[in-house]
Amino acid sequence: MNRQEAKTWTGAGRIPCEFFLVRYVPDPVRGEFVNIGVLLREAGKPESATVRFTRDWSRVRCIDPDADTEMLEALEGELQRRLAEEDQPVMRTMNESFSQMVQVTIAKPSLAESMPAEMELLMRLHVESRKRESVARKSGRMAIHGRMRSEFERAGVWELMRKRIPASSYTQAGDTLKIDCGYRPNGVVRMFHAVSLDTDIDLAKVLAFSMDGLTKGFADKEGAKLDFAAIVQPLAALAGDAEREEQYSFARETMESKGIRVLTTERLPQLAEAAQRELRV
Template identity: 60%
Template sequence: MPERIQCEFHLLRYVPDAVKNEFVNIGVMLREAGRTETTRVRFTRDWSRVRCMDPDADTALLEAMEGELAARVRDGGSGSKPVLQMLEESLSTSVQMTESRGALAESVPAEMEQLMRLYVEPMRERVVRRKSGRAGIAAQMRSTFERAGVWELMRKRIAASQYTRPGDPLKIDCGYRPNGVIRMFQAVSLEGDLEAAKVLAYSADRLRAGVRRVEDASLDLAAVVEPLRGVVEGSGEAEDRYRFGVETMEEQGLRVLTVAQLAGAAETARKELRV
């Protein structure tokens, strides 16, 4: 039996009203004991309980905070003081962190999954409506990269405008730079409207030129789509639309991956990021 790793974790809680002191657990911060560089941060992907407690909650800000926290704990000092300061500066008392608790883990990624199930998303056992379309693809993409331990090392919601021109509204879901290439991944659903596929294909050349100009790197842009069998239900028209979307993107030099191929991309990311 492999030796277990001594870990420390904090729960992150959303507290909309300090007087009532009611809270919802929204995330976990986990690290190997005494090793700040191993710290991982993960927030929930289901904000329904937060909205139930506080209908006016700024969940977009909370989502952005996950990436900011992860970057802060990777780059900033030892112990939890920098994190506490960032919490106070960012959201005052609306997000609080519990005292450190100990845990014995088989691995840090496996322990993160377990802690999220135990403390943050205990209702997962209930039957919930399955996400479909772009939201479903994006959720699978995130889960796959999380299991590989690379999600927190990736850039999220990458603004195309920094590479194309001001005003470009396109945001790329995630990406990373292992060496002289930047790999980006965008969830694209081919179930219905193909506008997203056409927008991404249209933007590909400008993105490549911009990445070369700004980052001095080449761009590997991948569109992640649902498998053909998930779209086609005995409809030749649906299959034609699906193939049109794939071919339109491939003609512009995009890699098109189905969600079934994400594990391979995540394994490549794990090796390139040396996780």
Template identity: 55%
Template sequence: MWRRDLAERLRCEFALIRYVPDVVKGEFTNIGVVLRGEDAIAEVRFTRDWSRVRCLDPGADVEMLESLETEIAERLRGGDVGAVKPVLTVLEDSLSNSVQMSEMRGTLAESLPAEMDALMRLYVEPLKVAERARRLSGRAAIVGQMREQFERAGVWRLMRKRIRAADYTQAGDPLRLDCGYRNGVVKMFQAVSLDADVEGAKGLAYSAEALREGVKRTELLEMELTAIVEPISVVGDEEQYRFGVRAMERESIRVMTVGDLERIAATARRELRV
């Protein structure tokens, strides 16, 4: 396989994002990487497996940590890796210094995506994370495949994540949509497992009308809601599967399978002009 020699490789800098639940003890685990190339393009990626964080701190607010990745990514869109420090500084009081960033280090890369993958494997991901990921099932597996395809298409960093339904429906609504973007309409995507928990399909169907009305009221745009489900061939109860699909389609939710994700991601790439 052709590879760049050292003279041709890209000069990059990276820093590690760490979770430090007890600053006095100084124990930490790496949860993410910030990577910047010579052209000042910077990206951030957090782990998808929070087992080491939960082992270190059973009470860790994983939802907050996931949202922090989105906030840092927003700051990095301007290409300023130095913007990460202010983000963490702003959150310092509420986090009690539990999230920190290491000093920047130099590295040589074949490409930014390849280097990000390598750094995540080397410094962040737990051992045998790939084997565990393959064993994931239900909604977690679908979410992982969604993110993977959007990352491959280069659009994940441009998308909103964990979108609060309460911003469009009513206070107290616990629903969060996995991801979405705007392109003349508001497109939202939600992983729904029809094998493990058909209640998720019923809940999304129940919320669809209020979401649609709320988006139109607050953003003056129509909403296109897509549910990503397993293919029927892998589920144990086909009757339950068909019930879930019908429940969502009755509320004008587009239902697609994980097999459609590559095409969905390609459409997002084209619409977001990546």
């Protein structure tokens, strides 16, 4: 064993860290929970703390179908802001930032090769689902949504966008549809919604049905044109299954017939770059 191998084996040269797991607990009495995030910091350096939440809320919805994931996403950003701006103990910040349904574990030690690599490892070990194959169909839309959010975050525009936009503000009271995200450059409103054409055929029909009302609503209330994009998985993902390919084509044509742009996840980097330019980030 050479000197470098010896250092790696014994942990020498690694960064002493501690991490907290962030848990969603919809009913504290029952005690069921899902790990939704990790807070990581170098030992003895509270100012180094960084936090990350999951991008896939399917496990949360399994134990709480009515979970307010928009609130959880907002908590992530608020916590990161407070950790960066305030000089106070991590646990105090966590307790003041979170609602009763979100709890934080005690600190646990770890040794990191680098902080980013350790965060990836901890997320993979403690937060991301280990049963993705068994829930793949159920979480198809959320996987697309997660990728969409990641691309917009990478472009630095996610925090500037509106999220979970209620269609009822532009159609009529009682409309339960909420559009994933959108922004307005000049006189155009660009909206994006994740649709799994493997599992969400009915959602495709709902969006098509809603387009006339949304288009009119934005024109009447905001004096803006609507550019609506449904983000879907590539058809190649369903190759070999004739029935599912037929459903994919039906859903795509249904949405396009109402003026919805149907774009695959492969187009997300270009969409994010366009948003970056239009929002002047």
